[in-house]
Amino acid sequence: MNPRVFKGARDFLPEQMLHRERITSVMRSVFKKYGFAPLETPAIEYLDTLTGKYGEDADRLIYRLDYKIGSKDAAALHYDLTVPFSRVMAMNPHLAIPFKRYQIQPVWRADRPQPHQGRFREFTQCDCDVMGTKSMVVDAELIAITYEVLKVLGFENFLIKINNRKILNGLTQYAGLTAEFTGEICRSIDKLDKAPWEEVEKELEEKNIPKTAIEKIKALLLGKNLSIENLRIAFANIPLALEGLDELTEIFKLLEIFEIDSKNYTFDLSLARGLDYYTGPIFETKLPLHPHIGSLTGGGRYDELIGLISGKEMPAAGISLGLDRIYTAMEQLNMLSDIKTSTKVLIANFSSETYVPSLQLLHQLRAIGIPTEFFPEQAKMKKQFSYADKLSIPYVLILGEEELKMGKISLKEMKSGDQILIEINDIEKEISK
Amino acid sequence: MNPRVFKGARDFLPEQMLHRERITSVMRSVFKKYGFAPLETPAIEYLDTLTGKYGEDADRLIYRLDYKIGSKDAAALHYDLTVPFSRVMAMNPHLAIPFKRYQIQPVWRADRPQPHQGRFREFTQCDCDVMGTKSMVVDAELIAITYEVLKVLGFENFLIKINNRKILNGLTQYAGLTAEFTGEICRSIDKLDKAPWEEVEKELEEKNIPKTAIEKIKALLLGKNLSIENLRIAFANIPLALEGLDELTEIFKLLEIFEIDSKNYTFDLSLARGLDYYTGPIFETKLPLHPHIGSLTGGGRYDELIGLISGKEMPAAGISLGLDRIYTAMEQLNMLSDIKTSTKVLIANFSSETYVPSLQLLHQLRAIGIPTEFFPEQAKMKKQFSYADKLSIPYVLILGEEELKMGKISLKEMKSGDQILIEINDIEKEISK
Numbered sequence: 001m002n003p004r005v006f007k008g009a010r011d012f013l014p015e016q017m018l019h020r021e022r023i024t025s026v027m028r029s030v031f032k033k034y035g036f037a038p039l040e041t042p043a044i045e046y047l048d049t050l051t052g053k054y055g056e057d058a059d060r061l062i063y064r065l066d067y068k069i070g071s072k073d074a075a076a077l078h079y080d081l082t083v084p085f086s087r088v089m090a091m092n093p094h095l096a097i098p099f100k101r102y103q104i105q106p107v108w109r110a111d112r113p114q115p116h117q118g119r120f121r122e123f124t125q126c127d128c129d130v131m132g133t134k135s136m137v138v139d140a141e142l143i144a145i146t147y148e149v150l151k152v153l154g155f156e157n158f159l160i161k162i163n164n165r166k167i168l169n170g171l172t173q174y175a176g177l178t179a180e181f182t183g184e185i186c187r188s189i190d191k192l193d194k195a196p197w198e199e200v201e202k203e204l205e206e207k208n209i210p211k212t213a214i215e216k217i218k219a220l221l222l223g224k225n226l227s228i229e230n231l232r233i234a235f236a237n238i239p240l241a242l243e244g245l246d247e248l249t250e251i252f253k254l255l256e257i258f259e260i261d262s263k264n265y266t267f268d269l270s271l272a273r274g275l276d277y278y279t280g281p282i283f284e285t286k287l288p289l290h291p292h293i294g295s296l297t298g299g300g301r302y303d304e305l306i307g308l309i310s311g312k313e314m315p316a317a318g319i320s321l322g323l324d325r326i327y328t329a330m331e332q333l334n335m336l337s338d339i340k341t342s343t344k345v346l347i348a349n350f351s352s353e354t355y356v357p358s359l360q361l362l363h364q365l366r367a368i369g370i371p372t373e374f375f376p377e378q379a380k381m382k383k384q385f386s387y388a389d390k391l392s393i394p395y396v397l398i399l400g401e402e403e404l405k406m407g408k409i410s411l412k413e414m415k416s417g418d419q420i421l422i423e424i425n426d427i428e429k430e431i432s433k
Numbered sequence: 434m435n436p437r438v439f440k441g442a443r444d445f446l447p448e449q450m451l452h453r454e455r456i457t458s459v460m461r462s463v464f465k466k467y468g469f470a471p472l473e474t475p476a477i478e479y480l481d482t483l484t485g486k487y488g489e490d491a492d493r494l495i496y497r498l499d500y501k502i503g504s505k506d507a508a509a510l511h512y513d514l515t516v517p518f519s520r521v522m523a524m525n526p527h528l529a530i531p532f533k534r535y536q537i538q539p540v541w542r543a544d545r546p547q548p549h550q551g552r553f554r555e556f557t558q559c560d561c562d563v564m565g566t567k568s569m570v571v572d573a574e575l576i577a578i579t580y581e582v583l584k585v586l587g588f589e590n591f592l593i594k595i596n597n598r599k600i601l602n603g604l605t606q607y608a609g610l611t612a613e614f615t616g617e618i619c620r621s622i623d624k625l626d627k628a629p630w631e632e633v634e635k636e637l638e639e640k641n642i643p644k645t646a647i648e649k650i651k652a653l654l655l656g657k658n659l660s661i662e663n664l665r666i667a668f669a670n671i672p673l674a675l676e677g678l679d680e681l682t683e684i685f686k687l688l689e690i691f692e693i694d695s696k697n698y699t700f701d702l703s704l705a706r707g708l709d710y711y712t713g714p715i716f717e718t719k720l721p722l723h724p725h726i727g728s729l730t731g732g733g734r735y736d737e738l739i740g741l742i743s744g745k746e747m748p749a750a751g752i753s754l755g756l757d758r759i760y761t762a763m764e765q766l767n768m769l770s771d772i773k774t775s776t777k778v779l780i781a782n783f784s785s786e787t788y789v790p791s792l793q794l795l796h797q798l799r800a801i802g803i804p805t806e807f808f809p810e811q812a813k814m815k816k817q818f819s820y821a822d823k824l825s826i827p828y829v830l831i832l833g834e835e836e837l838k839m840g841k842i843s844l845k846e847m848k849s850g851d852q853i854l855i856e857i858n859d860i861e862k863e864i865s866k
Contacts, residue, residue: 003482003523003743006508009475011521014534017471021461028454032775033799035806038450042442042555043476043510043539044496049436063477064499067543075439077476088444090436096773096823098809101447106476110500122475135809137792257792259800310436340529342465359570359690366466367692373468376531376568390529 008113008121015340016327023153023326024104027126030148031102034141036128039101041084043108047074053083053309055276061109077108081127082318083309089131090310097132104323118294118325128299129318131306136247139281139301140254142319146285146297147260149321154335158296160285161268164248165278165300167231170241171220171269174234175213185209186272189221193270194291197222221269228252228267247281273298277305283319293329297321338392342371344431346388348398349375358399361409361424368428388414395431441546441554448773449760456586456759457537460559463581464535467574469561472534474517476541480507486516486742488709494542510541514560515751516742522564523743530565537756551727551758561732562751564739569680572714572734573687575752579718579730580693582754587768591729593718594701597681598711598733600664603674604653604702607667608646618642619705622654626703627724630655654702661685661700680714706731710738716752726762730754771825775804777864779821781831782808791832794842794857801861821847828864 005011012020028038044065051059063077078084081103089099104126113121128145130138143160150158172182188203197218204214220226220234228245235241248267255265273282280301287293299319306314330336347362349355358374365372373393375384381398388396398410403421411430412419422430438444445453461471477498484492496510511517514536522532537559546554561578563571576593583591605615621636630651637647653659653667661678668674681700688698706715713734720726732752739747763769780795782788791807798805806826808817814831821829831843836854844863845852855863 003520004479005520005524006475006477006479007506009477011475011524012471012473013521013525013528014470014472017473020473021471033802033804035774035776035804037447037774037776038445038454039447040445040450040453042439042444044439044442044541044555046437046439066497066499066502069499073440087436087438088446091438091444092446095446096820100806108477122477130809133809137807137809254792257789258796341468341470343468343470356690359687363691369466371466371468373533374570376563376566376570387529387531 006121008111008115010120010122015338018339018342019330019336020323020327023323023330024124024126026152027104027149027321028102030145030152031128034100034128034145036100036102039085039088039103040105041078041081041088041103043077043106044075045078045084045087046072047076048072049087050076050079050083053305054079061111063108063110079109080107081105081125081320082129082305085127085129086306086309089306089314090312098130098138099132100128100130102126102128118322118328120324124323126321126323127318128321129316131314131316134303134315136250136281137254138317139247140251140258142299142317143251143255143265143283144258144260146283146299146319146321147264150285150296150326153326153330155287155296155329157287157289158264158285159288160265160283160297161271162248162251162265162281162283163268163271164244164281166240166244166247166280167235167269168272170235170238170244171217173238174220174241175209175216177209177213181209183276185217189217189270190272192221193286226269231269244280251281273300277302279303280317287329290329290332293332294325295322296325296329341391341393343373343391343393344370345372345395345397345427346384346393347372347374348381348384348396349378350381350398350400351378353401354399354404357404361397361399364424365427370428370431385412385414397427439554441544441548443553443555448771451772451775452763452769453756453760456756456763457559459585460537460582460754461535463578463585464561466581467533467561467578469533469535472518472521472536473538474511474514474521474536476510476539477508478511478517478520479505480509481505482520483509483512483516486738487512494544496541496543512542513540514538514558514753515562515738518560518562519739519742522739522747523745531563531571532565533561533563535559535561551755551761553757557756559754559756560751561754562749564747564749567736567748569683569714570687571750572680573684573691575732575750576684576688576698576716577691577693579716579732579752579754580697583718583729583759586759586763588720588729588762590720590722591697591718592721593698593716593730594704595681595684595698595714595716596701596704597677597714599673599677599680599713600668600702601677601705603668603671603677604650606671606674607653608642608649610642610646614642616709618650622650622703623705625654626719659702664702677713684714706733710735712736713750720762720766723762723765726765727758728755729758729762774824774826776806776824776826777803778805778828778830778860779817779826780805780807781814781817781829782811783814783831783833784811786834787832787837790837794830794832797857798860803861803864818845818847830860 050062062079065075067075106122106124108122168186169182172185184207188200232245278300282300284295285297301317303315306316347358362372362374396412403409408421410419411422483495495512498508500508539555539557541555601619602615605618617640621633665678711733715733717728718730734750736748739749780791795807829845836842841854843852844855
């Protein structure tokens with residue numbers, strides 16, 4: 001047997017998992033503070049639940065099971081968490097509205113994996129969605145959650161970009177084009193954070209956007225006074241755009257009430273987001289000093305998607321926090337300590353004579369909540385120290401015959417190599433120094 | 434579209450998930466205290482990693498993907514967590530030995546689902562395994578972990594049954610049979626906790642076990658003095674059985690050191706466990722007062738399985754805690770409170786005049802860590818109270834114009850219906866009563 005990991009998937013060893021568990025635990029506690037409750041759906045869904053929701057390209061990336069292929073019971077792995085959540089809403093009309101749920105689970109995409117760009121076939125999505133209200137309080141809360149999670153994790157220089165699909169629709173109209181061009185224009189100007197205007201302009205020309213329209217878009221996007229107030233003047237005759245601007249004004253007022261540091265968010269007319277289903281405010285978090293890391297989070301309002309799936313109209317907004325992206329960013333920014341275990345103390349297995357008292361000590365330390373291990377083999381001390389060293393366990397306790405006679409124990413601090421003789425009752429005090 | 438859940442899988446709504454998250458969080462903290470570190474492997478494995486490890490019957494239950502079928506890259510969903518863990522061990526020879534990992538993930542089995550007996554196609558396993566040592570300290574620690582998790586969750590009358598495959602092999606020899614009969618005999622006597630001896634005897638007869646052998650087994654199993662010491666006399670000439678008895682003696686001594694209440698564990702010669710790969714001590718937890726709830730946990734030592742998978746000899750022992758079984762048991766024993774959210778306070782959306790101060794109050798409560806929601810719509814008070822009621826949110830805060838003038842707020846305790854007028858600064862004190 002030649003053991004290997006499925007291409008595009010990953011094993012997470014303790015040194016990664018300890019951090020991943022901490023990140024999701026921070027998310028869970030912030031989500032709960034904002035009134036979100038956990039939900040889980042199966043990895044396996046009937047194929048017809050998933051197809052026809054994401055667009056043709058995405059449908060091809062759904063992992064199908066070798067199970068009743070071609071029948072109505074054909075099954076597949078979920079592609080995201082939004083569609084399964086919508087199915088739950090459709091099946092559970094008794095749920096209190098607004099329904100605020102978070103969901104942290106893996107999703108699968110039969111994509112060409114690009115590990116260096118953080119693109120995998122199996123990865124974890126951490127979603128927060130609210131269904132049943134058009135209130136901008138929800139959109140502002142989703143931004144506040146993004147902000148708080150990143151702050152608690154230790155991020156400083158992140159930027160939450162905020163825009164509104166209604167404004168982008170308005171931009172198309174403003175340029176004298178019909179609504180159908182909005183998608184093409186969005187996809188091009190979305191590149192402005194990585195490419196110069198000239199490139200975007202060339203792309204628009206290739207898409208046969210008239211020169212006059214391109215000029216109008218350029219004047220707005222590159223204009224020095226690109227503010228919501230100025231856009232209100234430019235879009236004075238485009239009601240949908242004005243509605244979008246009002247929504248953002250409301251959100252920014254709420255972000256002030258929520259004391260979100262204004263250096264961490266901004267209005268960005270060039271933010272468009274990839275998914276087609278957004279209808280209102282959209283947001284995305286970048287690290288401006290590390291543009292190669294990609295977006296840490298993304299989200300927005302999608303008032304029409306649920307109706308499409310459940311047949312019942314249901315406004316909705318949500319965010320997805322990228323566990324893998326956030327982990328990679330923290331790794332690259334040296335925000336992750338080098339840990340391989342939670343164990344604080346290793347009790348050495350010294351001799352048969354001290355076996356029982358060593359195990360009593362083990363029990364004593366665990367009883368007061370200290371993560372402790374006992375080396376199970378009566379191996380050479382060198383081997384036992386090497387184990388502690390490999391796992392970066394900070395302390396090794398030795399209860400040899402000498403120590404036993406004196407009623408004391410030897411405590412070795414692994415980093416400094418210092419070894420001291422202490423009273424058994426002083427252990428807690430010593431290791432919490 | 435007719436929305437439905439994949440047969441044999443389940444959605445977990447907040448009222449279940451909040452408890453499930455608490456149960457796994459208790460497990461994680463106990464696992465860590467005993468020196469275990471988290472590990473995760475992908476849901477998708479190459480098919481050849483999985484097949485040929487569990488036996489033919491189980492191989493048929495592996496969910497295959499509709500992906501490169503028939504090629505060496507054919508893929509499938511993992512059937513358990515032990516085989517993927519063994520693959521990780523084979524691929525990462527640098528890991529410090531003994532390696533102690535826990536792993537909490539869903540597994541998939543293309544079985545006929547029997548929800549009433551707790552048999553699903555997708556369910557969560559919570560595994561703790563140690564690789565690289567034959568020390569009985571590990572086996573005793575696994576029993577201690579089982580005990581501690583169940584105690585912390587509030588279980589009282591559970592019984593951890595303990596036996597040893599070496600003793601069961603000895604029993605077969607003692608009855609005058611060759612080792613090949615051990616499996617058949619184990620499967621029959623394993624039923625003694627549900628069926629009377631007569632039934633087991635009949636089954637053994639049908640398996641063509643000689644009458645004299647059955648009599649010897651009966652005398653031992655039903656004998657009044659079935660103790661480890663008495664078995665030592667009966668098995669005096671069977672070295673393997675004596676080894677098994679010595680191992681249990683060692684484990685029981687360790688359980689005393691770990692202060693495990695003796696009413697919660699017992700030696701049980703009739704415990705056999707289903708899986709073929711066990712080689713030493715085996716354990717299983719039952720609720721004797723609720724025999725229909727099946728085993729909450731199970732595990733044992735399997736010193737030969739890893740060699741089979743990785744080609745490298747590696748003693749191992751592990752336990753699997755059944756999240757679904759534990760949840761079902763807690764539900765049936767009324768150990769689960771009726772919760773649908775973590776939200777402690779709902780701030781009513783009273784009027785446009787009090788909108789901003791209400792949101793300031795929302796931010797204030799969240800800042801001191803109180804899970805708080807603001808009703809996003811300016812709906813009728815009745816509707817807002819009904820929302821709090823449906824989710825069992827304990828408090829509703831109302832900041833109306835009157836309250837605003839007085840600089841106070843109305844606090845309604847939903848259970849009693851009592852409404853009092855309080856100072857803003859007294860909220861924390863009031864709701865923590």
